[in-house]
Amino acid sequence: MTETSAKASIADRVAEATPPTVARRVRSLSDRAIAWLFISPTIALLLAINIFPLFWTIYLSFTSYKANRPNAPIVWLGTTHYENILSDPDIWHSMQVTAHFVFWTVAIETVLGFALAYLIDRRFRGHAFWTTVILIPMMLSPAVVGNFWKFIYQPQIGLFNYAITFFTGGDPAAFQMLGEVSLAPWAIVLVDVWMWTPYVMLICLAGLRSIPDYIYEAAEVDRASRWRQFWSITVPMALPFIMLAVLFRGIENFKMFDMVNLLTGGGPGSTTETASITLKREAFESWKTGYSSALAIILFVAVFGLANIYVKALNRVKQR
């Protein structure tokens, strides 16, 4: 009630509102100790479900452990798994599939997303309505998207083949988007672009809206053409946002599993087998737990390393 209470530590104030027995214990704690007390449940949870499994996986990646034979003796194998993985052509193939998928989805989504954002930013009549319509695919679950695109790609009854042959003529059943080696990688790229271009558009739109009108007006008075305004104002000023969208989509698609697993399951053959599908197969079909742990660690380091390099570049752009 007096000036002492205003200056009292958190501990004292907590103690005032606490029964005497508890109060005695709390009063002896420093503010820092109380802060630790409050965050300790979260930290315990993080340790239990994030940090411990990470280190456990690192340990398992050096052993012969198999999750379906928990009683078998665990043999220390050193770096054997890592050596096998890095010299396995199948793994390198799935890495290439992943790289192809990541590169093309991110490239197409960035170009299309930015173009859409540029158009929406014109604020034509009804632009708010169209923004919402464009955003719908992004709000769906990847499982739902995977399933209904499977129907759309169905050669006999699917809309996709029907639409293509409606314009080109020919037999709708003559090609299978998900069943042909040359088409399947592009089929999954198309679905991902359909689903995630709106997301890139949204981020780019935020970037474009952050450029004040008077910069364009100044440029107009300075006799900069539309083309020059676009390249010397719009692009450089929206670039940090575009790069952020690329980062998010890149990381997300590097880990791509659910949608591709539903659409093709990695097939035909292994043409669409991304790294995470290989990982799931090795871990839960072949039950090579130690081996797949090593693969998971390699993927983790790759994503983490690439993302770090990228974030450094992003920060450099932002500081300009």
Place this chain on the structure above:
Amino acid sequence: MAEVALSGVTKRFRTVTAVDGLDLTVADGEFLVLLGPTGAGKTTTLRLVAGLERADSGTVRIGGHDVTTLDPSSRDVAFVFQQYSLYPHLTAYDNLAFPLRSPARRVPEAEISQRIEEIATMLRIAGKLQNRATQLSGGEMQRVAIGRALVRRPSIYLMDEPLSSLDAKLRADLRLELKRIQGELGATVLYVTHDQTEAMTMANRIGVIENGRLIQVGTPREIYTEPRNVYVATRLGQPAINLLPAGLVPNGAVPAGARTVGARTEHFRIKKAAGDAAVGRVEWIEHLGDQNHLHVAVGDQKIVTLVDPDARLERGDGISLALVDPLYFDAAGNRIRGGG
């Protein structure tokens, strides 16, 4: 440099008439200041000259050519915005070079660097040319923005409250510099502000604007001593002119029809007085150092005027007031000459 003439220019935004039948001519080499409160239509007028807005009716002429329907890029004007409108990812140098590098101009790079050096020295930012726009202070950014207008040799410089976002000290410095540079270049400038000090110190002529109409144009002295109406009179003077009902304070012959007396500091004769001679009472004194603001109550009326700090007046003192050659206004607020 060229003469700029607006005749009968009107601009509406939906239901609001921002500029209403405006006639204004800025002579070649003249520094004309548009003065008025926020929303009076000053900035719209400037944007109409620049081509950033299109007039609904009337014509805009620059150097004798009708430019009413031309784009900003074809008008040969330079515009300094109220905000620091720099290209943030470019250096100060590249910002200054931006308008010169326009393909429409084809200025050789050697000439660009020579002109930039010249202007940068003039604006005292020569040492900051390699800094990125975002690494400059507010004052430096606005100097670069002004410099970007100056490196060009446009028909007219349009400036929209370029100093309003700067602190008082810098504002005073740049005010002087701008006026000096304008003189050196012989530039035609149309300058918008609501700051009466800027208007008084920089303008060759001031145009007072209200609700999109030009009320009066004249030299700063004319606008101050011969305002056309109450509105113009209240634009200039610090402290603001006192508007009193005619007859409240004793003075000489009041002209017929005068309803309002406009009294500035220099129109008052104030003496300490007691008893019946005391017309007013000192309510408050603000000490400003070199001067004091004296707040006086005369009946229900409040008067604010300046007094010498040496005047031995205190709060509560009775004073006698007299007016010498004040301004008279009729019932409609228009000025009536004469009296004395």
